[in-house]
Amino acid sequence: MYLESGRALMQGIMVLIFAAIAYWVDLTIGLVLVAFMGLMILQSAFSDWCPSDLLLRPMGLKKKLESKG
Numbered sequence: 001m002y003l004e005s006g007r008a009l010m011q012g013i014m015v016l017i018f019a020a021i022a023y024w025v026d027l028t029i030g031l032v033l034v035a036f037m038g039l040m041i042l043q044s045a046f047s048d049w050c051p052s053d054l055l056l057r058p059m060g061l062k063k064k065l066e067s068k069g
Contacts, residue, residue, distance in 0.1 A: 003053065003061040010052045011041060 001009075014037055022030020044050035 001061060003056055003063045006056040006059075006061045007044070007050050007052055010056070011037070 015034065018030050018033040018037065020030075021033060040051060
């Protein structure tokens, strides 16, 4: 698995968790978490860095371009 796939997997899991929080715990908190995650996805689109990289890189995931060279 590549870093980009790991990011997408983590983002999908987090969206589901935040939706569950919005449904079962508190709508406001859940929506704030989803909005914060959206901001993080936007910044990662521009900077090609995501906070989840701090967890995924030590697990051995590399970017597609790094592994081909």
